[in-house]
Structures are given as structure tokens and as C-alpha cells.
Amino acid sequence: MENRWQLIGLLKLAILTLVVIVSGLLLVWQNKTRRQIVIPGSSASILTIPYQQTLYKHFGNAINPQIDLPVKTAAGYKTLTFLIDSGAVVSALPQTLAADLGTDITRLPRITIEGFAGQKTFAYKGEFVIVLGNKEVPIPVVFSENPQASNILGRIGFFDQFNIEFDADTKSIIITNRKG
Amino acid sequence: MLKWLSRLSWKKITAVSGLALALAVLPLIRNAAVNPTRTRSEAALLPQPQPISKEFVTPEGPPQIYLVDHFFGKVGDAVLIHGANLGGLHPQSLVFLNGVALSTSDLVSWTSDYIEFKVPQNASSGSVAVSILGQPAAWAGTFFVTNDTTEAELRLVGANNQAELTAQNISGGNQLLIWLLVISGEGNLIISSNVAAPSLAIFNLPIGRIYQVQMAIPAATAAESTARPVSLLSITKNEGQTFGIARAEISLPDGGLIPVKSHPLYVSF
Numbered sequence: 001m002e003n004r005w006q007l008i009g010l011l012k013l014a015i016l017t018l019v020v021i022v023s024g025l026l027l028v029w030q031n032k033t034r035r036q037i038v039i040p041g042s043s044a045s046i047l048t049i050p051y052q053q054t055l056y057k058h059f060g061n062a063i064n065p066q067i068d069l070p071v072k073t074a075a076g077y078k079t080l081t082f083l084i085d086s087g088a089v090v091s092a093l094p095q096t097l098a099a100d101l102g103t104d105i106t107r108l109p110r111i112t113i114e115g116f117a118g119q120k121t122f123a124y125k126g127e128f129v130i131v132l133g134n135k136e137v138p139i140p141v142v143f144s145e146n147p148q149a150s151n152i153l154g155r156i157g158f159f160d161q162f163n164i165e166f167d168a169d170t171k172s173i174i175i176t177n178r179k180g
Numbered sequence: 181m182l183k184w185l186s187r188l189s190w191k192k193i194t195a196v197s198g199l200a201l202a203l204a205v206l207p208l209i210r211n212a213a214v215n216p217t218r219t220r221s222e223a224a225l226l227p228q229p230q231p232i233s234k235e236f237v238t239p240e241g242p243p244q245i246y247l248v249d250h251f252f253g254k255v256g257d258a259v260l261i262h263g264a265n266l267g268g269l270h271p272q273s274l275v276f277l278n279g280v281a282l283s284t285s286d287l288v289s290w291t292s293d294y295i296e297f298k299v300p301q302n303a304s305s306g307s308v309a310v311s312i313l314g315q316p317a318a319w320a321g322t323f324f325v326t327n328d329t330t331e332a333e334l335r336l337v338g339a340n341n342q343a344e345l346t347a348q349n350i351s352g353g354n355q356l357l358i359w360l361l362v363i364s365g366e367g368n369l370i371i372s373s374n375v376a377a378p379s380l381a382i383f384n385l386p387i388g389r390i391y392q393v394q395m396a397i398p399a400a401t402a403a404e405s406t407a408r409p410v411s412l413l414s415i416t417k418n419e420g421q422t423f424g425i426a427r428a429e430i431s432l433p434d435g436g437l438i439p440v441k442s443h444p445l446y447v448s449f
Contacts, residue, residue: 008186009184012185012188013181015197016185019200024204026204095444110256112258112296122445145444
């Protein structure tokens, strides 16, 4: 009976400690998934992005290779979220972003682009500038007329200028400069 | 401290623990809320190289042209002819722009359903026609070859399912003919005008529903368009609907047409 209040006190202390640890771990994990580490340097990783999970209606959770990058606009730099897509020949942005980037698409060559379903959409061939590893990198892009088009980083100008590694061990995408 | 903790009620312990966990989970909930469940791949609309199709599909009837998309373009711009019974690339099949046959170097792809071409050097505005194994077909509209000097422009400006069709630099124009094409979504467009009484005809093409609007343009409205964009039509669409300008012609009193371009061509707001 003498020790009962001590046991209750210890139990409550343990519960509060556990809550603090769980909350702390949650906050640390969220911070880790949000952070993008920029390490300037020619040979080291210039950007490491933790995997992001997306819940797909028919497939459940899957890796979503998304990356937040500063993009040069007419009014300074603006961070856009891109899907890294090795299946895309060239990077793509919706045409609604062209004006923000200071691009007059009516002066750009008009082409058609095709999705995997064979659906053709018109797009305009241009260029935009991303900031990667403290460097401005011009990237060829098509501005799609499809209002639902995503921001995509494709092969030309991105995959051929940088090494992009999907590291399942560290659950991250690592972008490095080319060795050559 | 143990004594103090032992005196602390279980209610308070539960409340403090719940609050701490809720605060820690809050960013997770926010993250889940702003990342909606996706029903399609983000990788749609991948730009792909397009070899010219050389497969010839024997036409089952006379060729038809439903639409020339876009109805304007500068030299080098891609244009799609949507139709039926177009066969495929064949020595006895030709595409004409304002009566001039396009060379193979200006053709990008050719299937039974569509032909893609690039506006050739020295091209001029006019009709778009095809001859498939000697059988002709022409589009009802006019294709405009534009350049830096093309000033007449139509714009669809809108928000909350309400759009205004505005025109700029159409001085002298006295008649408007426009096709509004609904490319996705259900329901009818509601079209009205503050400047004149539009006449409306609705018909369906395999590519979508067309709203053909014809309207006289008051001289004062056309003259005012040189100073600022003037509103010609008001269009109300339904939620989730996307529509665009599939054809536009602004006539002069002598029957000639003002070369016109449009931007953006399709709107979804």
C-alpha cells in the first residue's frame, strides 16, 4: 500500500515519456521527409530528395519521384514541384505557367505531343531555367495546352546533364553531377 | 516528482498525451489532405517522337474532314486534320493548303483518322483540303497563316464557369462565325451577347459537340477593338467542362476575312 503511489507515479511518468518519444520521432521523421539537402560541389551529391509516397486508388502506396526546385521566373525564383520522369523525352509544363516564366508561347514553335494512350495534345517548344546545386541550368521544355498537364522533368537537358539515382536503401533520389 | 505525478489525475495525463500526439500528427494530416488520391498516372502526355505513319488503311467511303486544329498557325507550327477515311500516306493522296499541295517534308503523320502537317514556308491562308486516291474533301472553315503582323486576336477569358469571348484589332469586321467545341464534360453551353443577337446551331461531330455561332458585329464595336479588347460573347459552361474555339472567321463587308489567331484556344476553369 505504501508503494502504490510510487507505482502509479512511475506508470504515469512512463506514459508521458512514451508520448514525448513518439511525438519527437514523428516530428523528426516528418522533418526528414520534407528536407532536401543541397551540397554544392562538382562530384558530391547536389541534391538528395527523400522518397515521397503517394496513395494510388488502385495500387495503394507507391513511390512518387517528386522534387521541389526553384525555377527562374519573370519576378524572381519560384519553387515548383516536378515529377522526375525518365519515360518523358523532354520536360513539360502546363502552358498556364509560361507567362509566369516570362515566355510568350505564341512566338514558340507549336508541336504535338503524345501520351501513352496515343492522345495528341498541342505544346510549344521552349526553355526554362532551374536552380540545381546553386547553379542555373537551362532545360528544354514543352508548354502543354492540356490544362491538367503535370510539371515533368524529362530526359533531354536533365537526365543527360545529371546522374539520377533511385536509392532504395536510403529511400531517396540522389542527383549528382556527371563524372565526365 | 513521482508524488506529484501520482496525484495528477488520469484525465489530465490522457488529455496532455492526446494533445501532444495530435500536435505531432497535425503536419501528417495536412500532408495527406493536400496529396489527393490519384486515379491516373502523372506520366500522362509524355512527349514522344512521332514517325510518319506509312500504314495505309483502305477507305470505306469518301474522305471527310471534321476539323482543322488549330485553325491558325505560323510557319512551322503543327496542325491536325481530324477526319475519316483519310487512308494514309500514299503517292495518290495529297493535302492542300489554300490550293497548294503539301510536300512530304511538311507531313508529320498520316493515319485514317488524322493527318498532322507543319505550316510550310511561304504558305498562305485559305482552305484545307485532301484528295484521297482521287476523292476530294475540304474543311468548311478557313485556316489562317499568322505571323508577327497578325493583330486580330480572339481570347477566351473567364472564371467560375463564365467566359467572355473578347476580340482585339478586328476593325472593319462586320460578321463573326465561330465554332465552340466542347471537348470534355456534360451539359450545354449557354451563349449570349451584349452587342448583337447571335444565331446558334448545334451539331455533333465524332470529335465532340460543336456550337456554331454567327453574329453581326456592330461597326462601333469593331472600331473600338483597336483600342482595347471588346466583348463579343458571354459563354456559361458547366462544372468540369472544357471547351475551346475550333473555328473562327471575321468577315469584312466585301466578303474577305481578317486573319485571326486565338489564345488560349481551350479553357477549363
